Amino acid sequence: xxxxxxxxxxxxxxxxxxxxxxxxxxxxxxxxxxxxxxxxxxxxxxxxxxxxxxxxxxxxxxxxxxxxxxxxxxxxxxxxxxxxxxxxxxxxxxxxxxxxxxxxxxxxxxxxxxxxxxxxxxxxxxxxxxxxxxxxxxxxxxxxxxxxxxxxxxxxxxxxxxxxxxxxxxxxxxxxxxxxxxxxxxxxxxxxxxxxxxxxxxxxxxxxxxxxxxxxxxxxxxxxxxxxxxxxxxxxxxxxxxxxxxxxxxxxxxxxxxxxxxxxxxxxxxxxxxxxxxxxxxxxxxxxxxxxxxxxxxxxxxxxxxxxxxxxxxxxxxxxxxxxxxxxxxxxxxxxxxxxxxxxxxxxxxxxxxxxxxxxxxxxxxxxxxxxxxxxxxxxxxxxxxxxxxxxxxxxxxxxxxxxxxxxxxxxxxxxxxxxxxxxxxxxxxxxxxxxxxxxxxxxxxxxxxxxxxxxxxxxxxxxxxxxxxxxxxxxxxxxxxxxxxxxxxx
Ligand SMILES: *Cc1c(COP(=O)(O)O)cnc(C)c1O
Numbered sequence: 345x346x347x348x349x350x351x352x353x354x355x356x357x358x359x360x361x362x363x364x365x366x367x368x369x370x371x372x373x374x375x376x377x378x379x380x381x382x383x384x385x386x387x388x389x390x391x392x393x394x395x396x397x398x399x400x401x402x403x404x405x406x407x408x409x410x411x412x413x414x415x416x417x418x419x420x421x422x423x424x425x426x427x428x429x430x431x432x433x434x435x436x437x438x439x440x441x442x443x444x445x446x447x448x449x450x451x452x453x454x455x456x457x458x459x460x461x462x463x464x465x466x467x468x469x470x471x472x473x474x475x476x477x478x479x480x481x482x483x484x485x486x487x488x489x490x491x492x493x494x495x496x497x498x499x500x501x502x503x504x505x506x507x508x509x510x511x512x513x514x515x516x517x518x519x520x521x522x523x524x525x526x527x528x529x530x531x532x533x534x535x536x537x538x539x540x541x542x543x544x545x546x547x548x549x550x551x552x553x554x555x556x557x558x559x560x561x562x563x564x565x566x567x568x569x570x571x572x573x574x575x576x577x578x579x580x581x582x583x584x585x586x587x588x589x590x591x592x593x594x595x596x597x598x599x600x601x602x603x604x605x606x607x608x609x610x611x612x613x614x615x616x617x618x619x620x621x622x623x624x625x626x627x628x629x630x631x632x633x634x635x636x637x638x639x640x641x642x643x644x645x646x647x648x649x650x651x652x653x654x655x656x657x658x659x660x661x662x663x664x665x666x667x668x669x670x671x672x673x674x675x676x677x678x679x680x681x682x683x684x685x686x687x688x689x690x691x692x693x694x695x696x697x698x699x700x701x702x703x704x705x706x707x708x709x710x711x712x713x714x715x716x717x718x719x720x721x722x723x724x725x726x727x728x729x730x731x732x733x734x735x736x737x738x739x740x741x742x743x744x745x746x747x748x749x750x751x752x753x754x755x756x757x758x759x760x761x762x763x764x765x766x767x768x769x770x771x772x773x774x775x776x777x778x779x780x781x782x783x784x785x786x787x788x789x790x791x792x793x794x795x796x797x798x799x800x801x802x803x804x805x806x807x808x809x810x811x812x813x814x815x816x817x818x819x820x821x822x823x824x825x826x827x828x829x830x831x832x833x834x835x
Contacts, residue, residue: 345405347374347571350674351688352681358406360469363462363572364476366565367547372685373671374571376403383622385596387582388589392420392429395586396458396579399621403575404462411465419458419576430454430580432587435732438603438747438760439593440740441584448518449767449805450660451611452489455568455576460493462572463564464500477561477833478502479546481539483607484511484660485766487529488518490566495524502566503528503832505539508819511659512771513787514806521812528832529816532825535653537664542825543567552826559835568610569667577614578621584761585623594759599626601760603750605658605743606630606638609666611763616672616710626758631746632715633658638666642713645704648696656718657738657774660765665691676703712754716745724748725778735798738774740764767803769794786810 347362348354351372357365362374380402384390390398396416401409420429426445433440446453467476478500480490487504494502504519508531511519519529532539546552547563556563568574581602588594602625604612612630619625632639634654641647649664656662670688676699677683687697699707716724724745725736736744743762750756768775772790773783781797783790788810791802820828 345380345403346377348377348681349373350375350670350681351685353685359404359571360406360466363466363570364470364562364564366563366567366570371548371688372681373569373668375671375674379617379620381622383624387586387596390586392579392583393417395582396420396576399579399582400575406469407465415458415461415465418461424453424457430583432584432591432761433734435728435734437751438744438762439584439588440734440762440764441580441587442764443580444764444767444770444803446489447492447805448485448488449770449803450485450489451763451765452485453492454580455573456486456489456493456566458576459566459570459572460497460500463566464497466572467499467562467564472562474560474562476500476564477556478564478566479543479829480504480566481536481543482506482511483536483662484515485770486567487511488515488522491519491522491524491527491529494566495522495527497526501526501528501561501833503530503829505530505532505543505825507535507539508533510535510655510662512773514770514772514791514809515659517788517809517812518806520814520816521809522815527816529818530825530828531819532822533819534822536662537653538822540567540665540667542822546826546829549826552829555830555835556833559833561833561835567667568608574610574614574617574668577611578618581615581618581625582623584763588759588761597624599624599758601625601627601629601756601758603629603631603743603747603760603762605661605739605763605765606632607661607663607666609638609668609672611765613668613671615763619710627712627756628710629743629746629750630711630713631743632713633661633721633742634715634717635662635664636715637664638669639713639715641669642707642711645707646696646698647691649691650695657721657771658742660739661742673699673703676706712750714746714749716742720745722774722778725775726780729779729798735768735775735800737764737766737768737771738778739766739771741778767806769803769806
């Protein structure tokens with residue numbers, strides 16, 4: 345399988361090159377040249393391991409089967425995950441796929457436990473003999489998941505940037521207590537988009553690249569724009585479907601609706617890719633919070649980032665520029681890289697772009713977009729707990745709320761899979777408030793307070809985070825980030 349750029353500005357590349365580069369050097373994202381077809385009729389009998397190996401092999405033809413099997417083993421079967429990697433549980437109207445049974449209690453573990461293995465091998469394969477410097481902009485969860493994934497991986501250094509005040513205290517503590525000699529965490533005075541833009545600029549900066557070269561490094565990204573991040577996510581859509589089949593809720597071949605709480609558009613894009621590969625997914629419901637730029641884009645056909653930025657109780661979805669949407673737009677444009685480049689140039693220059701009529705129609709065929717206001721999110725958490733005894737985190741509650749709106753608007757009666765992206769204990773203050781409780785003054789104790797209130801158990805990743813020593817303390821203005829990166833890498 346070869347990879348091409350969404351902007352038609354790069355040669356066809358092997359997977360290892362796409363993964364080690366992270367993004368296309370001149371701007372643009374790597375996408376597979378085609379979508380291999382895969383839908384085993386006996387899907388309900390297949391394990392996570394079997395699905396992962398089968399899917400990875402189709403896309404990573406420059407890796408050996410033995411390599412991939414070993415990586416799958418290390419990522420999902422060596423004790424980092426609970427016995428069930430991604431259990432599917434039922435509530436009244438839908439099934440919920442819990443993607444937060446990994447080491448950081450957020451769905452990003454599903455990709456970030458595997459991705460470092462793919463990346464280190466990619467850098468080896470592409471020669472160069474350089475170490476990899478990973479830069480990550482995070483709105484909260486990616487940061488810790490990436491730090492855990494890369495911690496003490498030989499040949500890699502990782503620097504994570506997060507917006508000061510833009511992540512929950514628990515998320516911040518998780519990052520600041522990270523061990524691993526090759527990890528650094530930097531608080532940035534700005535919002536997530538500022539962090540992401542700064543990282544993109546550093547990647548594109550020729551002078552920085554030279555300094556890195558001389559220092560024996562190559563930049564790469566663990567953000568969800570890296571193909572090595574995206575690919576592992578396709579697997580769990582198959583796994584979710586397989587679980588529903590195994591539990592007798594569907595027969596192999598039945599169409600399901602999938603609802604995804606969306607921020608950077610990586611998760612839902614993987615669902616779309618699964619659909620392109622032949623997994624019977626009907627509509628993909630794109631659920632947003634008050635930062636509803638995608639809802640508007642789907643409904644009205646133009647992407648307009650010129651709008652206020654809101655901080656919500658689902659901070660990992662507080663995003664105005666959903667980087668991975670570009671890969672989706674590329675498909676909507678029937679893979680016209682020139683057109684795609686024009687649209688994204690326009691987004692850069694003017695803050696918006698419009699889809700033509702065909703693309704708009706194609707978009708609506710795949711996606712249904714909706715958003716949930718903060719009071720609706722809280723009400724959904726409260727109601728779901730009271731009526732079903734099931735605790736939703738605020739991100740998953742956005743999805744559940746939007747699914748209700750989708751049902752009311754369309755009357756769709758396909759079985760539904762809601763993708764759950766975080767443990768409720770990762771956002772305990774918002775959940776406590778939604779349940780009518782007043783969180784105690786010390787934010788570090790909220791998870792225990794929530795556990796005591798519902799008679800549950802704090803996710804192991806969050807247990808005792810307040811008592812761990814703080815190991816990182818850097819904070820910076822946006823414009824100083826390039827210098828800081830050079831300092832941390834000593835180049
Ligand atoms: C990252 C994240 C999201 C958004 O996922 P994208 O792939 O960026 O759309 C949703 N919920 C949680 C808890 C997350 O960490």
